[in-house]
Amino acid sequence: MPAPSSYDYAVIRLVPSVERGECINVGVILYCRTRRFLGVLTQLDSQRVLTLAPDIDLDAIREHLDTLMLISSGDPAVGSLSQLSQPERFHWLVSPRSTIIQISPVHSGLCTDPEAALQHLLKTMVPVTSAQAISSRSEYR
DSSP: OOOOEEEEEEEEEEOSOTTTOOOEEEEEEEEEGGGTEEEEEEEEOHHHHHHHOTTOOHHHHHHHHHHHHHHHHTOGGGGGGGGSOHHHHHHHHTSOOOSSEEEOOOEEEEESOHHHHHHHHHHHHSOOOSTTOEEEEEEEO
């Protein structure tokens, strides 16, 4: 069995009304330097979101989440961000922001399989209550 590697992760939060401060967890970011793994998984529970913010533009939210995944994978569609190194992209992804999509503080853990850890974090941190949840994933090795 391989030795465990440390990883850093953060939760992606949707904050429909920054003034009210209510949030819904919609994804996770995981970076494992020693395994050269940077991954993002998202899961948007439309029913929960619309209950909290009935007038929100779900397509715009999905576009924002998709952009985070493109950045994590180094996709050229995101322009100069794709040319950053993996650690630089992780730090860009988890930098504090005061927009509708916010990132939790960064936490650490140990794993032997970063992909499995990312899947576990999504299940643990992003509860889904409706059958209409849309999942997306991105990873870069």
